[in-house]
Amino acid sequence: MYTREQLERYPYFAEQLKKTDITALLDPLTGLISRGYILWFAQWLIEHEIPFSYGMLDLDNFKFINDTYGHHVGDAVLVQVAEHLAKSLEWFGLAGRFGGDEMLAVITGECVPEQIKYDINRRLNRYNAKEGKPYLISASMGIYRTDSTKNTDFEFLVKETDADMYAEKLAKRRHLSE
Secondary structure, eight states, X not given: OOOHHHHHTSHHHHHHHHHSOHHHHBOTTTOSBOHHHHHHHHHHHHHTTOOOXXXXXEETTHHHHHHHHOXXXXXXXXXXXXXXXXXXXXXXXXXXXXXXXXXXXXXXXXXXXXXXXXXXXXXXXXXXXXXXOSSOOOEEEEEEEOSOOTTOOHHHHHHHHHHHHHHHHHHHHHHHHO
């Protein structure tokens, strides 16, 4: 999905592409940046004291889609969500695949986390309405913004992002049970 030109806008990836083929940087199913490289990119930003936002997206009820409709449908869902996530981040940052149904966002531009979440959900809702499938795709996302990366601890960043994502999942569950 990502092209060489898109990745070369970021100094970390411009350097990686001098010594590595682009296919090694990308997840083979989704075309997002592979887990190792997206995490190393976040670490590189911390080391270079570049403020950024870190996000994690987790599909809601993905196991149901895989179990009910098969892994080929689940794979197609992952590809669609990856495209929507990358499009939502197009001018702000990059998306990567963490594993399974979890994706990461490293947002180097100025962003309002709630606006990114809203845009992703709006795209998924449009996709759900347009396609007329027997299942709906939804996702929960946590985003944590570093004001300054001085003394930023990566584990703290992940913990805060996870807490935001699980708070969103819990809010959705409460809403459904009401």
